Amino acid sequence: MAKTAMITGASSGIGEALAFHLVEKGYSLALTARNIGKLEEIKEKVAKENRSSKVVVRKLDVTDTGDVFTAVEELAGQLGGLDIMIANAGIAQAVHVGRGEFENARQTIETNVIGAMATIDAATAHFLSRGKGHLVGISSVAAFRGMPRNSAYCASKAGIAMYLEAVRAELFRKNIDVTILYPGYIDTPLNNMLKSRPFLITVEKGAEIIARLIEKRVKSSTVPVFPWNIVGRLLKILPTGAISKM
Numbered sequence: 507m508a509k510t511a512m513i514t515g516a517s518s519g520i521g522e523a524l525a526f527h528l529v530e531k532g533y534s535l536a537l538t539a540r541n542i543g544k545l546e547e548i549k550e551k552v553a554k555e556n557r558s559s560k561v562v563v564r565k566l567d568v569t570d571t572g573d574v575f576t577a578v579e580e581l582a583g584q585l586g587g588l589d590i591m592i593a594n595a596g597i598a599q600a601v602h603v604g605r606g607e608f609e610n611a612r613q614t615i616e617t618n619v620i621g622a623m624a625t626i627d628a629a630t631a632h633f634l635s636r637g638k639g640h641l642v643g644i645s646s647v648a649a650f651r652g653m654p655r656n657s658a659y660c661a662s663k664a665g666i667a668m669y670l671e672a673v674r675a676e677l678f679r680k681n682i683d684v685t686i687l688y689p690g691y692i693d694t695p696l697n698n699m700l701k702s703r704p705f706l707i708t709v710e711k712g713a714e715i716i717a718r719l720i721e722k723r724v725k726s727s728t729v730p731v732f733p734w735n736i737v738g739r740l741l742k743i744l745p746t747g748a749i750s751k752m
């Protein structure tokens with residue numbers, strides 16, 4: 507039987523590109539996001555890649571945590587069970603601390619932390635009942651060091667990575683794997699307004715690497731692995747003065 511995966515935030519960027527890679531590999535998919543029109547378009551295109559894969563779509567705002575639990579049950583039922591949950595939905599907004607922009611910070615934490623935690627909790631309930639599963643969280647290299655104007659985003663990505671580490675320890679020997687991915691700059695609408703995007707890769711390349719890392723069930727990895735595995739370590743030790751100019 508085909509492997510099944512659910513992707514949150516599949517209407518754009520990494521989630522959308524990953525859907526194509528997973529369908530090519532023979533997966534059946536549940537794709538969710540708030541923009542259902544975009545998901546319907548993607549479903550049509552993705553289905554053409556592999557006619558034997560089943561693709562279902564559903565409108566889901568991950569900040570509506572009650573609906574996250576309902577959606578996971580519904581979609582798992584439609585696919586005959588879920589093997590992999592990819593908690594990918596996320597936002598990135600520049601936030602200047604102390605300048606009346608706190609609403610952006612709150613939304614960032616609600617989406618990237620609370621929304622992703624609800625997604626992981628709902629999937630874990632399903633996996634515990636099946637006795638197997640694979641949780642995948644999309645953190646960021648922004649989790650490695652707090653950067654100016656990105657306080658809420660960095661906090662959200664460090665927070666969800668630490669949450670997943672704890673989940674991994676709690677689920678030890680429960681036959682549920684946990685993969686934490688830390689992408690660098692991948693060319694998507696999330697960051698295409700930025701002037702500087704070091705070591706940028708295309709979204710197709712990023713999704714290809716992510717699909718490969720998921721299939722290998724790695725515990726954690728930067729995306730791409732090099733140079734971010736080295737740069738990530740450097741970021742942690744750079745003096746604050748250098749970080750403040752970034």
Ligand SMILES: NC(=O)c1ccc[n+]([C@@H]2O[C@H](COP(=O)([O-])OP(=O)(O)OC[C@H]3O[C@@H](n4cnc5c(N)ncnc54)[C@H](OP(=O)(O)O)[C@@H]3O)[C@@H](O)[C@H]2O)c1
Pocket residue numbers: 514515516517518519520521538539540541542566567568569594595596597598617621644645646647688689690691692693694695696697
């Ligand atoms: N691109 C990068 O360089 C990069 C680097 C590190 C980490 N990441 C992470 O990768 C993930 C995907 O980002 P991306 O670059 O592909 O950005 P993107 O193109 O802007 O896609 C973000 C996706 O998240 C969905 N989303 C946003 N808020 C949501 C909500 N409240 N409920 C449900 N879905 C929501 C969006 O769909 P709707 O608007 O239709 O809901 C969209 O499908 C994010 O978690 C991001 O932080 C990206």
